[in-house]
Amino acid sequence: MTPPPGSLLAAENLRKAYGPTVALDGAEFSIHPGEVVAVMGPSGSGKSTLLHCLAGIVPPDSGSITYDGRELAGMSDARRSALRRSEFGFVFQFGQLVPELTCVENVALPLRLNGASRKEAERAALTWMERLEVDGLKGKRPGEVSGGQGQRVAVARALVTGPRVLFADEPTGALDSLNGERVMELLTDAARSTNAAVVLVTHEARVAAYSDREIVVRDGRSRDMERAI
Amino acid sequence: MSIGHTLLGLLESGPRHGYDLKRAFDEKFGHDRPLHYGQVYSTMSRLLKHGLVEVDGIEAGGGPERKRYAITDAGVTDVERWLATPEKPEEYLQSTLYTKVVLALLTHRNAADILDTQRSEHLRSMRILTDRKRKGDLADQLICDHALFHLEADLRWLELTAARLDKLREAVAR
Amino acid sequence: MNVRQWSRDLGLGIRFAFSGGREGWVRMVLTAVGVGLGVTLLLLTTALPNVLAARDQRGSARQDLTYGAAVPPKGDNTVLVGMSATEWHDKDVRGRLLQPEGPRAPLPPGVDRFPAKGEMVVSPALKELLASDGGKLLRERLPDRIVDTIDEPGLVGSQELAYYAGADDLVASENSSRVVRLTAFGEPHPTTTEQPDPVLILLTLVVFVVLLTPVAVFIAAAVRFGGERRDRRLAALRLVGSDSRMTRRIAAGEALAGALLGLAVGTVFFLIGRQVAGSVEVMGESFFPSYVDPSPALALLVAVAVPAAAVLVTLLAMRGVVVEPLGVVRTAKQARRRLWWRLLLPLAGLGMLYPMIGNGRGHGDFNQYLVIGGVLLLLVGVTALLPWLVEAVVARLGSGAVSWQLAVRRLQLSSGTAARMVNGIAVAVAGAIALQMLFAGVESQYTRSTGRDPQRASMEIDLSDRSQVAVAAREFARTEGVKASVAISSGGFGDRRRDPATSAGITVGDCTALRELAHLPSCRDGDVFLVPGTDDDAAQQALQRPGRHGFIDPTYEGGERGREVAWTVPAGLRKVTARRDALQSSVSGLLLTPSALPARAAPTLYHQVYVRLDPSVPDANEHVRNTAAHVDRLANAWSLSPTLTSVKFTSLRTGLFIGAVCVLALIGASLLVSQLEQLRERRKLLSSLVAFGTRRRTLGLSVLWQTALPIALGLLLASTVGLALGAVLLKMAATPVTVDWASVLSLAGAGAAVVLAVTLLSLPPLIRLMRPEGLRTE
Incomplete structure (x- = not known):
């Protein structure tokens, strides 16, 4: 089976085990540019592992992952890291902002990792912080802002490099519904405006409702609901 | 909810009398609202008319007429379509x-x-x-x-x- | 606040410490090992006086030098002891020849029976050496059959090289200390105690303070391991209703548990270390495990002080922390650290030392309390100043690369933690620098020049009076690795047969030998020369005039009868001047070529052979020693070096070296432990940083900066304080202040090496923590 035509990121027959625990057992996935795909499923079903594999954080035991025509599974760690720095963005549930750095420094971090100067990185960071309505927090440290604000800072950080794929793992998991929805609105709006694809891992239907379609992961196998029908 | 599809589904495991169907229905799904026998009778006639069930045999004897119904291939397809929708x-x-x-x-x-x-x-x-x-x-x-x-x-x-x-x-x- | 409440809360804390699950245990073990290492060092230090005393005791119990006391008459309870010491690769070998003169002859300690001629009793270390391949040359020198080993009471250290060999040809003589007759082994005058040298005491005191302060700093840091996880537990306690004071005591109880366990661990480490210490040798010093025996009072002090300190430190540390039911708040915006009181500590220290400046050796003892107090305050001042310095510097640092930015920001947020981590190293380095300066400065006073030039003669062999010097000289000349050798004999010449009023030295050697002593215009066998002494009086000048009669080897009152060989100063005597670089120091008197000496006088002379070695021949000096033992078992052979360091001084320096190594290792371990703990607490953050593509190098570098920055500052401060302390101490010892930059740099380098080692060792766990598995929430 070849990846669906036009897909930006696609995976076939992914298998991944952590010791005796089988996390993925033949999962499939594909996403087009500008598409928001929710990955749903009960906890422990392998959603996060699927995301980690797709993002090149964890190499799968077997199977193929193609990003923009390139095979990800065979890439060296350094090349995958470089890809993550320049083409991908990440938002996690919590524990992702560096507590010592100010918010604007946190947002600027990926740009600086790519070699941008501090000034230009922080200027770009501020633009994104404005779009996510957190530019007022630039001098604050993550410990001094609320959960929703912190998560918006994290979204700004994920988008600052202009990624083509944004990976979000339970981005609203630690937020109340109002804050969660606001973060989702900002996230999807921002992603759509840059034509970035979003892989959204969530177990919440109301968060998944911000997606264009969903795939369900159960016992390490995925089911693409659109293609199934 | 569709009583017709439900009764059809129950028939899939084998031919039954109308009364058996009512009992099986009540047991599995009826809980607080048991089915009237009349409902079963009218539903079955409708299904017969559409060719989704056929009469497998009639037991003569005292009391009401006892027809045994069986599901047809068209009936099975219909249940399947219903479940998938x-x-x-x-x-x-x-x-x-x-x-x-x-x-x-x-x-x-x-x-x-x-x-x-x-x-x-x-x-x-x-x-x-x-x-x-x-x-x-x-x-x-x-x-x-x-x-x-x-x-x-x-x-x-x-x-x-x-x-x-x-x-x-x-x-x-x- | 009553005792019951205290003990209840402390007990509760102890229970928490033991029931904290896997994480709790890890923390307990870390604390226990940390405190344990400190306790080990403390116990070893408290045992040090006993080690020295035990060594002294053993040494004096086998003492066989009579220091010129009258030789007792031969009896059935006497033994003749011949001194037959040698060296093996710069290690002393204590050798004695034993010749019992009767059935009740005393045995030296540790020896069960007298070895017969051709037999010897050796120390275990020597036995092992002789049996090894590397000891072949030495075996040639000591060919006797080994019949037994010397037991522990006869040795001062487990690695000591010593032997007793049997002999039957020893002759006691008052004129020589090579052979003595003893009725008992042991110090004949054990009560004579030397007046302790005040400067040596100053050095000893400072060594102790310098070694123990970092240990205390370290223990204080160790009981605070795992602070953040503990905070969460304490918050939970507040939630279920304990008040803030109870909480503090419970926290102290947890620290107490760690300290108590640490005490146990320390005791075990100490016992292991004691055994290990028995089998190692540092700089030629070794001892037996049984010596390492802490005095009960000091050990008790350690056992009480360590847990008490743990409780106290925790209570103090908890003062800046507000434990609320929903979490722990470190007094949010901490007041900027103030400089003035931090400066007071070292200034007070200087103030305590200042009055003793210039005391030196001549003005009585140093006030021990002032010395300890002053040094302690100066060193503690380092720990007080460092947090301020780190905070002040880090706050001004701009941001550079990402790794630098991460490190600087982290330090800005928690500069106190960083400073605490390096406090130990800073104190140790400051103290060590001061001591090194003191040592280097004072060394000149304890190192006397021997006036020897190893370029001209590499070894000197003093033959015992019996040997045939001509034969010996030929043997040495033939020895492997010897380039040249000369024999020089010396004796005395008096104006009278008995109890001469005036005497002069005579030196006998062939022309080659005499040319090594004086500038000779020409020389033939039979010539006699005179080197006038600078302070010869008229009588002495008269004695050394041609035609003057006198006696070689006259008899002195109370001594053995000399040979009293009549001799006349010959007419052909020529005056010559001594060489400045003569083989022997202070050459003066009559120089005789061999045939100018009456044959009868030859046996009265002492003989020395000087040997120049070929540096390219390996073990040349060992070959020479073999020849020396071969021609004369009582010969003394030693390598000449331009200086000689006082023995006491050497051992003190050795002690400092061992201690500094232990302290640096200890602090390195503690740094590593806190580093790992910090990394573990940040695993989720690290994983997410890696997820968005952060290079491992960047994170590794930021860890390096994070350690290196505070350490660099710490070393800077330590060097400043160390140099100041060193200068003051040198002034106290009335010694000119010179800075031994080499040692400052090497100590700073050692500190830097610790940083590097810690960073390198924390890299593998860092890389493991950066694995994406850390992202998994399950």
């Missing part, structure tokens, strides 16, 4: 879904697929509501939110049922 998301639809899941389990079909399909349908509705909400004013938002929360409750039920399918299979088999 997600219900329109609306309030209090879990009894239909429950029936579908139990029937799928009884007829050894994939019950998880039914739940997934239904979830997908729900999400479709939720997407539309979410989209409306984003574009609308506060009143729109509040109205949409109400619907969204209800749909979300359904979805939670779907998740929970999916997680308990194995237990349900045991219970149904008994």
